[in-house]
Amino acid sequence: MPQKRRSFFLTPLLVLMCALIGGIYGPKVQVASAASSDDDVKTSMQSFTRVYSTVEQNFADAVSADKAIYKGAIPGMLRTLDPHSNFFPPKDFEGLREDQRGHYYGVGMQVQGRNGKTIVIAPFVGSPAYKAGLRPGDIIIEVNDKLTEGLDSTKVADLLKGPKGTAVQIKVTREGVEKPVIFDIVRDEISRKSVPEIFALKPGIGYIRIEQFNETTGREFEDGMKALDEDNLKGLVLDLRSNPGGLLTEAVAVVDHLIPKGEVIVSHKGRSSPERVYQARTGNHGRAYPIVVIVNRNSASAAEIVSGALQDHDRAWVIGDNTFGKGLVQTVYPLIENTGLTLTTAKYYTPSGRLIQRDYSNVSFFDYYYRNNTATRNPSDVKMTDGGRTVYGGGGISPDEKFTPEKLTPLEIELLSKFAFSEYTKHFFAVHKEKLPSGWTLDTKNIDLFHDWLLTQKVTFSEADFTKDYDKIRRRLQAEIYKTAFSVDEAAKFEVMTDPEVEAAVNAMPKAQALLASARKIIVERMKK
DSSP, rough: OHHHHHHHHHHHHHHHHHHHHHHHTTOOOOOOOOOOHHHHHHHHHHHHHHHHHHHHHHHHSOOHIIIIIIIIHHHHHHHHHHHSOOEEOOOHHHHHHHHHEEEEEOEEEEEEEEEEEEEEEEETSSSHHHHHHHHHHHHEEEEEEOOTTTOHHHHHHHOOOOEEEEEEEEEETTTTTTEEEEEEEEOOOEEOOOOOOOEEEEEEEEEOOOOBTTTTTTHHHHHHHHTTGGOOOEEEEEEOOTTTOOOHHHHHHHTTTTSSTEEEEEEEETTTTEEEEEESOOOOOOOOOEEEEEEEETOHHHHHHHHHHHHTOOEEEEESOOOOOEEEEEEEEEOOOGOOEEEEEEEETTTTBBBOOOOOOOOOOHHHHOSSOOOEEEEEEEEEEETEEEEEESSSSOOOOOOOOOOHHHHHHHHHTTTTTHHHHHHHHHHSSSOOOTOOOOOOOHHHHHHHHHHHHOOOHHHHHHHTOOOOOOOOHHHHHHHTTHHHHHHEEEEEEHHHHHHHHHHHHHHHHHHHHHHHHHHHHHHHO
């Protein structure tokens, strides 16, 4: 590689390393460095340059600077810090920004690679793909005359994206249709709803699921509460299961809406980041309906800020599993070459002062992310909620009520691994051309047809297992059929309405009400002293 090329890649690396050490990209970050420290940095940079030069000149194969630096040196350096600091090459960084913004430009559908083909999982309601008539199970064979064979689903998704107003032609095969179906679609802005489900589970009991926290979450949540007629709510189920987190400001906005004005929501502080405390600015305007929050082991970061704040203020009853335990603050630093860095700059603390972050000092990153034991806690980090309940730090948010979903049965695993529900749905609509009526349900006759179809596909199962899993099979199959018959939103609503954990959350509403009353009484008595 020519010297000029080497310098092109080494210079950004040196800048990045210096940024990590000196904080030059961090807003209002001040670092005092002694002369000896500067000498150490200079020596380390020289050592790295010599090592890279030696590798480049003598390695058996040609060395890719992109791979060696962007996928090797920089990520390797960050892995010595913590599990969440990360470097993003240009494409990944743009994906991160898309997630934060909550929108992109394209046709608006979810695709997935399956057996070497790219399958439409579902078009988003109201998107160009939805309006054009694409449906779940369609196999994409061409995009703008480019064959998709041999391309992974990410590359196909990239072909579908493009500037607003530009045209894209999509050719698909569809079961029951002899010739490929061609769709000419105009790309548009596709909003990624972070609050995809908002509806009443029963009169007076609202349900909201927050999928992640992006730049639109606070506004979506406000709109959702209006749609639920918040002033007349008798209870709210807030579903944060498998929510990986996102923007702190949006988590703060959600909590602000639910607790009294002036109450602490969260705080964070770090070595070079002064403590900052976030408080409710507008508050809940005296609304005191009970809230049940559902979490699981994949609820992390901003989701833990929300559940932790509501728990500490005894504002909500938390049900589910221990959350992930991710309480490190990442600051996003845009860098040169359209790359980016998320660097841990502080730690989160709930209103009671407990640390959300789980200990990662003596475990591998694999064990950290895929742990079996979720019930970890720091016995020295003991705090109290407003109402005097004991809570612990060091292990995410522990639920007030444990709920363990049933494990998948062997037959369910078999059917899911072979995509039996979605494959049968294609067959179902190839045979049933008529439009299904609103409120359609899967009856015994159709379950029997599914049973017989499985036999033709040589799916191995016993009659006893099919009978035992009958209700689970019917629920999964009906949800899958709803995606094509109605929409992915209707399918999701059906799944929520028939979800045992959501039912448990509704049944726990009296506990949330009692918690509110008890905490209020204790706070009043405390103020009298």
